[in-house]
Amino acid sequence: MKAYLMNSKRLGEIYNLLYQHFGPQGWWPGESTEEIILGAILTQNTSWGNVEKALAQLKGNNCLDFEKIYDLDTALFAEMIRPAGYYNIKAKRVKNFVQWLYDQYAGQLGRLESVSTDLLRNQLLSVNGIGKETADSILLYGLGRAVFVVDTYTSRVLVRHNLIDDQCDYEQIREFMESNTEENVQLYNEFHALLVCVGKQFCKPRCLCSKCPLDSIPHASLDNIA
DNA sequence: GACCAGGCACATC
DNA sequence: GATGTGCATGGT
Numbered sequence: 001m002k003a004y005l006m007n008s009k010r011l012g013e014i015y016n017l018l019y020q021h022f023g024p025q026g027w028w029p030g031e032s033t034e035e036i037i038l039g040a041i042l043t044q045n046t047s048w049g050n051v052e053k054a055l056a057q058l059k060g061n062n063c064l065d066f067e068k069i070y071d072l073d074t075a076l077f078a079e080m081i082r083p084a085g086y087y088n089i090k091a092k093r094v095k096n097f098v099q100w101l102y103d104q105y106a107g108q109l110g111r112l113e114s115v116s117t118d119l120l121r122n123q124l125l126s127v128n129g130i131g132k133e134t135a136d137s138i139l140l141y142g143l144g145r146a147v148f149v150v151d152t153y154t155s156r157v158l159v160r161h162n163l164i165d166d167q168c169d170y171e172q173i174r175e176f177m178e179s180n181t182e183e184n185v186q187l188y189n190e191f192h193a194l195l196v197c198v199g200k201q202f203c204k205p206r207c208l209c210s211k212c213p214l215d216s217i218p219h220a221s222l223d224n225i226a
Numbered sequence: 227g228a229c230c231a232g233g234c235a236c237a238t239c
Numbered sequence: 240g241a242t243g244t245g246c247a248t249g250g251t
Contacts, residue, residue: 040232047231050249085231085248093234131234151232196232205230 008180010163014217015187018194021213025193028141030055033109035064040137041093041129042084053083066098066107093129100127117145132170140192146185148177149192153199160203161217 029048030036035055042051057080058064069077078091098107104123105111112120117139124135132150139145150173158164164176181187202212208219 043231044233045231045246046233046248047250050231050247053249083248086233086246087248089234089246129234133233137232149232153232192232200232 007163007176010217011177011180014161014214015181015191015194017213017216018198019190022194022197025190025197027189027193028137030141032064033142034066036142037097037138038064038094040134040142041097042081042090044086044090044093044131044134046085050084054081054087057081057083066101066109069094070098070102070107089129093127096128097130112143117147120145121147132174136174140185140188144185146183146188148174148181148188150174150177151192151196153196153203154192156205157195157199157203157214160208161214161219 028036028039030039038058039051039055042054055064061080063069063072063077063080074091074095077094078087081087081090081094084090100123101107101109115123120143121135121139124130124138125132130138136147136149139147140149150170154177155164155168155173158173158176159166159168164173168176177188177191181191198212198214202209202214
């Protein structure tokens with residue numbers, strides 16, 4: 001059997017186990033595209049609980065809105081998102097994104113619909129503060145494009161279960177996921193959310209947790225755990 | 227008090 | 240190209 005068939009079969013098993021255990025995740029948590037995009041930037045190296053606090057503050061100040069943010073003083077915006085951590089740098093990053101949206105698309109998210117995914121991804125990556133994971137989160141969860149999002153949890157779970165080498169970089173992991181699964185926005189959405197879910201609960205950095213729903217999937221030895 | 231959390235850019239070698 | 244560092248709050 002060819003490698004890609006084996007990998008797609010294994011990924012299928014993993015997806016089914018996770019889906020059976022956790023159920024549909026219905027990501028991204030957020031009521032609007034703007035909230036999803038803000039969440040994607042605010043969650044950089046930050047726990048989601050802290051992001052929720054920051055989003056709640058924005059909501060309370062009626063600032064979950066790119067037009068408002070565009071006009072808002074950066075220092076003032078930074079104060080509102082303080083609970084998310086790295087608030088000064090994240091305030092600049094959000095402003096950079098909004099500035100890009102205004103410069104290129106008159107501030108209208110609707111205008112992104114006619115742009116190809118590849119072009120959009122490259123444009124997002126050119127914004128200072130938007131890296132690969134953030135760009136792909138925006139594309140998949142915010143804009144409904146079929147791009148697999150790779151994050152710490154995705155990588156960790158795949159490495160632990162010997163699906164990828166721990167030296168794989170972002171693009172290699174994304175390529176691995178996209179080439180071994182059906183190209184489908186809803187599948188990418190659920191699969192990534194489920195990987196985060198199992199990662200949070202059962203795949204801590206320094207331990208091999210038991211009772212993981214993926215226990216039946218071949219597992220790396222402790223020696224291989226960073 | 228240490229460790230971790232849904233990264234990214236930049237400096238330095 | 241690889242490696243190290245700053246950015247910061249809040250939960251466990």
